[in-house]
Amino acid sequence: MxxxxxxxxxxxxxxxxxxxxxxxLTFYKKDLAEKCEQIxxxxxxxxxxxxxxxxxxSNFNTRESxxxxxSISEITNFFYPKLKITAVNKPASHAGIFKKWLTQxxxxxxxxxxxxxxxxxxSFDAAWIHSKLETxxxxxxxxxxxxxxxxNRFLLSLQAFDNKTEQQREKEMLNDWENTQLIFPFPFKYKxxxxxxxxxxxxxxxxxxxxxxxxxxxxxxHYVKSYAFNIKESNPRxxxxxxxxxxxxxxxxxxxxxLLAENIEYADSLVGKELVFLxxxxxxxxxxxxxxxxxxxxxxxxxxxxxxFTDQTWTxxxxxxxxxxxxxxxxxxxxxxxxxxxxxxxx
Amino acid sequence: MLFNSLHFLFxxxxxxxxxxxxxxxxxxxxxxxxxxxxxxxFIPKYIFILFFIIIIDYFSAIAIEKKQGKIKLLWLIAxxxxxxxxxxxxxxxxxxxxxLAPIFSLFGKEFQPINLQIILPIGLSFHTFQSMxxxxxxxxxxxxxxxxxxxxxxxxxxxxxxVAGPIERYDRLGQELKKKQNFIYQNISDGLKLVLFGLFxxxxxxxxxxxxxxxxxxxxxxxxxxEVLIGVFMFxxxxxxxxxxxxxxxxxxxxxxxxxxxxxxxxxxFSKSITEFWSRWHISLSTWFKDYLYIPLxxxxxxxxxxSLNILIVFMLSGxxxxxxxxxxxxxxxxxxxxLIERFFSKLFKFEIKAHWDFLNxxxxxxxFIVTSFIWIFFRAENFNKAKEIICIIFVNNNIKxxxxxxxxxxxxxxxxxIFDFFQYNTRFDIKLNTIRTPYRxxxxxxxxxxxxxxxxxxxxPFIYFQF
Numbered sequence: 030m031x032x033x034x035x036x037x038x039x040x041x042x043x044x045x046x047x048x049x050x051x052x053x054l055t056f057y058k059k060d061l062a063e064k065c066e067q068i069x070x071x072x073x074x075x076x077x078x079x080x081x082x083x084x085x086x087s088n089f090n091t092r093e094s095x096x097x098x099x100s101i102s103e104i105t106n107f108f109y110p111k112l113k114i115t116a117v118n119k120p121a122s123h124a125g126i127f128k129k130w131l132t133q134x135x136x137x138x139x140x141x142x143x144x145x146x147x148x149x150x151x152s153f154d155a156a157w158i159h160s161k162l163e164t165x166x167x168x169x170x171x172x173x174x175x176x177x178x179x180x181n182r183f184l185l186s187l188q189a190f191d192n193k194t195e196q197q198r199e200k201e202m203l204n205d206w207e208n209t210q211l212i213f214p215f216p217f218k219y220k221x222x223x224x225x226x227x228x229x230x231x232x233x234x235x236x237x238x239x240x241x242x243x244x245x246x247x248x249x250x251h252y253v254k255s256y257a258f259n260i261k262e263s264n265p266r267x268x269x270x271x272x273x274x275x276x277x278x279x280x281x282x283x284x285x286x287x288l289l290a291e292n293i294e295y296a297d298s299l300v301g302k303e304l305v306f307l308x309x310x311x312x313x314x315x316x317x318x319x320x321x322x323x324x325x326x327x328x329x330x331x332x333x334x335x336x337x338f339t340d341q342t343w344t345x346x347x348x349x350x351x352x353x354x355x356x357x358x359x360x361x362x363x364x365x366x367x368x369x370x371x372x373x374x375x376x
Numbered sequence: 377m378l379f380n381s382l383h384f385l386f387x388x389x390x391x392x393x394x395x396x397x398x399x400x401x402x403x404x405x406x407x408x409x410x411x412x413x414x415x416x417x418f419i420p421k422y423i424f425i426l427f428f429i430i431i432i433d434y435f436s437a438i439a440i441e442k443k444q445g446k447i448k449l450l451w452l453i454a455x456x457x458x459x460x461x462x463x464x465x466x467x468x469x470x471x472x473x474x475x476l477a478p479i480f481s482l483f484g485k486e487f488q489p490i491n492l493q494i495i496l497p498i499g500l501s502f503h504t505f506q507s508m509x510x511x512x513x514x515x516x517x518x519x520x521x522x523x524x525x526x527x528x529x530x531x532x533x534x535x536x537x538x539v540a541g542p543i544e545r546y547d548r549l550g551q552e553l554k555k556k557q558n559f560i561y562q563n564i565s566d567g568l569k570l571v572l573f574g575l576f577x578x579x580x581x582x583x584x585x586x587x588x589x590x591x592x593x594x595x596x597x598x599x600x601x602x603e604v605l606i607g608v609f610m611f612x613x614x615x616x617x618x619x620x621x622x623x624x625x626x627x628x629x630x631x632x633x634x635x636x637x638x639x640x641x642x643x644x645x646f647s648k649s650i651t652e653f654w655s656r657w658h659i660s661l662s663t664w665f666k667d668y669l670y671i672p673l674x675x676x677x678x679x680x681x682x683x684s685l686n687i688l689i690v691f692m693l694s695g696x697x698x699x700x701x702x703x704x705x706x707x708x709x710x711x712x713x714x715x716l717i718e719r720f721f722s723k724l725f726k727f728e729i730k731a732h733w734d735f736l737n738x739x740x741x742x743x744x745f746i747v748t749s750f751i752w753i754f755f756r757a758e759n760f761n762k763a764k765e766i767i768c769i770i771f772v773n774n775n776i777k778x779x780x781x782x783x784x785x786x787x788x789x790x791x792x793x794x795i796f797d798f799f800q801y802n803t804r805f806d807i808k809l810n811t812i813r814t815p816y817r818x819x820x821x822x823x824x825x826x827x828x829x830x831x832x833x834x835x836x837x838p839f840i841y842f843q844f
Contacts, residue, residue, distance in 0.1 A: 030561060044822050045829075052830045064834065179829045186579055186832035189382040 049179040057178050064185065065169045067117045068133050076139045079112040080364075083127045084147040086120040087289055090347035092339040097350050101287075102145075104357035107375035109368055112142070119169070121162040123152040124269035129173040131276050141282060143367060145360065146273060148286040148319075148326065149346055150311055153266045154258050155205035155222070161195040168192070212259045217303055226253045229300065248342055249299040255344040256296060256304055260311045267318075274324050283367055284324040287360055288315065289346040294335035327363045329356045377417035378838065379625045380579050387414070388571070391535075392564070392632045400556045404526045407553065407633075411533035415498075418539075422497040425462065430529045432458045433507045437514040437521040437528075452515045459504045466496050471700035499539030501697055501844045505664055507532050510546040512668055519546050527553055536629035540622050540841040542640040542660035549637060557634030569806040570628025576824045577793065578621030583833025584789040585614040588782065593756055596765045600776040604769045606783060611756050612749040613790045615840055616645065619658070622839045624805065631806075639804060643797045645748075648729050648740035650715045653748060661697070665690050688712040698755070698844050703763060707754040714747055792827070 061069040071081070082088065082102035089100045099107075102116035117130055127146050134141065151157055171185040172178070184190070193201075206222040219225035229249045234242040260267065270286070277284035297305045308330070316326045337352035338345065348356065365372050377384050391410045398406055416423050436455035440448050464472075473489045480487035510531065513519035522528040531550050532538070557563075592599055592607030599607070623640040630637045640659050647653035654662045673686040688709060695708020721727065730737065757763035800808050809817055 033561070040818070041821075044818070044825065048822065048826045048829065051826065056830050183829040183832070184382065185834050186583075186828075186836075187380060187382045187385075188836040 045179070046177075049177045052179045052182065057182075060182060060185075061172060065172050067119055067130060067169075068173055070115070070117050071130060071133045072135075074113075074115045075134055075141070077113055078115040078139070079142045080109075080114045080145060081134070081141050081143075082114050082116045082145045083122075083130055084116065084118045084287075085122045085149060085152075085346075086118065087147060087149065087346040087348070088116055088118045090339060090345075091353075092349040095350040099350075099353070101348075101353045101357045101360070104354055104375075105145075105361050105364070108357070108361035108373060109364065109371045110373055111371045112368065114145075119166070121157075121160060121166060123149070123157065124266045124273060126166055126170060128269050128273050128276070129170050131273060132175065133173055136280055136282075140280070143283045143285060143364070144277060145285040145287055145364075147346075148270070148288040148315060150289065150291055150308065150315075150330070151255050151344065151346070153260050153264050153311065154255055155202050155209070156254055158265060159198045159202035159205065161198055163198060164192055164195075206254065209258065211257060211307070213303065213306070222254060222257045225257055226250050229253055244342070245299065248295075251344050252296050252300050252304060256291070256308050258311070259307065260314050270319065274319060274322065277324065278322045281323070285327055285360065285363060286315075286319055286324060287327045287356070288312065288329055290329045290331070290333035290348070290352065290356060291346065292333075292335050292338050292344070293331050295338075325363055325366070327360050329359050332356065332359060377414045378836075379622060379629075380575060380583075380836065380839075383417065388629055388632070395557075395633050396559045403557075404524075404530055404553070407530045407534065408526060411530065411535040411538060414535035415533065415538060418498045419495065425466070425497050425500070426503060426533060429459060429462065429503055429507050430525070430532050433511050433532075434522070434525050434528045437511050438523070440511060440514050441521040448515065452511060455511045456508055459508050463500060463504045466494055466500055468700045469494055496843065498842050499844070502537075502539065502541050502543055503532055505661075505697075506541075506543045509543070509664060509668065510550075513546060522546070522550060534630070534635075536626040536635075537637055540619070540626070540839055540844070541658075542623060542626070542638045543664050544637055544660065549635075552630075552635045552637070555634070560634065563634050564632055566806040566810070567628040567630075567632030569809055570624045570631060570804075572628075572821070572824055572828070573796075573805045574621045574624030574626075574628060576621075576828045577617045577624060577796075578839070579832035580827045581789040581793045582614050582617035582621055583835065583837050584831070585610050585617065585786040586833065586837045587835060588786045589614050589756070593758075593762065593766070596762065596769050597774070598776070599769070600778045601769055601771070601773050602778045603776075603783075604766055608753055608766065608770065609745075609749050610786055610790065611752050612645070612745065613793055615752065615755075616641075617789075617793055618837075618840045622841065628806075643801050645745050646741055646797065646801060647744050648737055649718050649744060650711060650747065651718065652729075653744055654711070654715075661694065665694050669693065684716050687716055691715070701759075703754045703757055703760060706760075707751055710751045710754065711748075714751070 058069065061072075082105070084102070088102055091098045091100075100116060100118075102114050106112070106114040119126065124146075131144070167190045168185070168188070171190050172181045174181050174184065176184070203223075206226070208221065210220055211217070211222070211225070219228060230246060232241050232246070233249060234245040236242045274284060276282075291308060293305055293308060296308060312328065312330045316328060319326050332355050333348055333352040337349050337355075339347040339349055361372070361375075377387060387410070391406065394406055395403055412423055415426065433455055436451050436458075439451045440455075443451060469492060473491075477487045477489060510519065510528075514521050522531075527550060530553050531544070531546055534544075534549065534553065537544060537549075589607055589611045592604055593611070596604050596607075620641045627637055627639070638660055642656040642659070644653055644657035647656050670686060670690045673689065674682060675686070676683050678686065691708040691712030692705050693708070695704040695706070695711075698704045698707070729740065753763050753766050757766060796805070799805075809820065812820075
């Protein structure tokens with residue numbers, strides 16, 4: 030009996046291995062194109078790519094009035110015309126997604142000369158960590174798991190991933206805002222995001238006629254909710270960036286973390302110096318933590334002025350042409366350390 | 377817990393493994409704990425509703441057995457009332473609420489709906505009906521009251537069939553649960569075949585059809601007449617694949633524990649009449665209504681007008697059992713009506729359906745499929761307006777172009793279902809599979825595995841019958 034069962038199990042394993050090969054040859058690429066075109070992009074371009082640029086929407090978003098629509102990665106490429114920079118972007122993605130993209134690079138086939146990954150300060154906040162976009166993002170990454178592709182495809186059908194509902198995520202976010210204590214080295218009246226947000230929401234800005242300036246209040250609240258946090262070791266993004274750093278170190282691929290510019294001007298004028306203190310404090314933490322081994326942090330945090338942000342009524346890292354150019358130029362300058370011979374003045 | 381989840385794919389082998397490792401005396405406890413765990417994966421606190429049903433019916437049955445005359449009847453009424461009231465509260469409270477306002481307004485009075493925000497416990501209609509059948513059978517003297525509350529609890533809770541049937545009788549499932557099951561290789565093998573087939577039917581066929589059907593039923597006005605018509609037919613296949621898939625997994629999971637539960641489907645779309653359809657579709661519910669409603673109402677031993685009324689009552693109640701909405705009642709009524717029309721014509725023309733297959737039977741099968749598909753519109757549409765829109769678009773061309781590309785995957789899935797239904801006509805997948813030679817059998821396993829792993833729908837749809 031046991032022999033019979035073992036023979037059948039072995040036969041089943043052989044069948045599944047064969048089916049996996051058939052799947053790779055038939056439907057795999059179609060599924061990738063449907064569910065995660067970024068992986069396909071990596072696979073299709075890796076043999077010719079010198080630098081991979083992994084980013085969220087900050088890379089490609091433009092202002093309608095921009096005469097030049099090039100993305101940050103494209104502008105950076107202008108400084109290095111002999112190198113091929115391949116951008117892999119997906120809105121709302123973060124370090125947890127980038128690290129899975131990294132593992133799709135087949136180093137045996139072709140090793141990239143460098144990898145640039147955006148370091149978005151807001152991606153560390155509760156609103157992004159518990160965003161409703163996280164479920165579709167996680168779904169798109171099922172096919173990138175370190176299992177045979179056929180098994181990944183089945184897991185996708187079973188919806189076996191971090192598949193929380195919007196309500197569950199919102200609850201977690203509200204819980205974070207309510208219970209996570211803000212740390213300041215000086216006395217400050219608000220202990221949590223919720224307290225701070227409530228105070229901003231209750232008539233912090235008045236119009237000349239004495240009525241509430243709701244547009245300004247809403248924006249100020251967004252700034253509080255987006256930036257009022259202290260990055261701690263326990264933040265899931267820290268673990269993800271640590272893994273990215275480790276992967277690059279083990280595989281000897283230089284890594285550039287492109288710390289994106291935030292609208293410090295508006296944060297200061299709308300909310301105050303305490304919020305700016307937190308933003309800069311978080312920046313310092315990240316720069317200190319990741320400026321080691323073969324990793325460089327490209328600090329763009331304060332380089333872009335408030336009016337260069339395309340979204341004036343929301344907190345994003347979407348820049349007009351000038352803003353994208355400033356960041357690309359700064360990145361290109363840091364890349365000179367490694368690619369001095371290929372550098373060409375573009376602007 | 378959903379059958380089509382990773383959770384279940386780990387849960388089932390663990391339960392089966394422990395089941396055979398444990399001494400037979402303790403197995404009822406394992407079934408009880410695993411069934412509670414299975415149910416609590418949905419809304420944990422609702423397990424207390426099931427405990428309530430178990431306690432009420434367990435003690436009622438013992439009292440019914442001991443007492444005589446009116447007191448015996450009173451115990452039965454008390455037990456049935458408790459079950460029905462529970463069902464009414466959770467399932468029909470909102471329906472009643474919505475319908476009382478227009479009734480009150482007829483008398484010039486105002487009714488303020490009470491909003492209790494009730495969430496229907498999954499499978500409540502199934503548990504209550506299953507449990508009620510037990511007390512009725514004890515009352516009729518056909519069944520002895522169970523003294524071991526653990527076995528009775530497992531009869532109500534048995535995880536493979538607790539949330540969507542088949543609705544079992546105690547003389548069958550109760551005895552199966554009590555049997556000392558030895559590890560038999562064939563049980564595991566047959567069980568696995570049924571689970572694999574059920575997952576294939578649900579995930580590869582039903583879940584690939586569902587997005588198209590949902591799209592059609594959500595916004596019928598945005599689709600061409602042909603698309604809506606195809607959508608209507610597709611829903612027939614979707615609901616069949618969905619429910620049949622569930623039933624196969626239920627059957628297979630139970631079989632792996634050595635427990636045999638009844639077949640709920642027998643290739644229903646090969647039925648030549650509505651009467652035959654109901655002997656092949658959701659068999660456990662049809663027999664429940666036959667035994668506990670149709671026959672007590674007089675069955676077919678009454679005058680034709682009364683018999684016709686009985687048929688309509690049974691079908692309308694069957695519709696209402698499915699969902700607390702008038703659309704379900706109409707769905708049931710239309711089935712009853714079609715059955716009566718069929719009987720009327722077959723008597724008028726002295727027409728009898730032949731047992732062997734000929735061209736006329738093929739026509740009859742197509743006719744029955746078309747009729748049931750149209751009646752399904754009322755089952756699937758969320759309200760009468762949507763049902764009306766669907767029917768209107770089918771018959772009135774709205775000048776929207778027919779888009780065949782989006783139909784490729786669902787049509788292939790349906791083709792697969794028809795092929796497998798031919799394969800298992802008048803038998804069951806595992807039984808049929810055991811009659812063919814090993815190499816061909818493994819080709820079929822490989823095909824099913826590939827379809828399941830590589831071609832299943834990427835959106836997850838809960839089993840349609842879970843909502844009942």
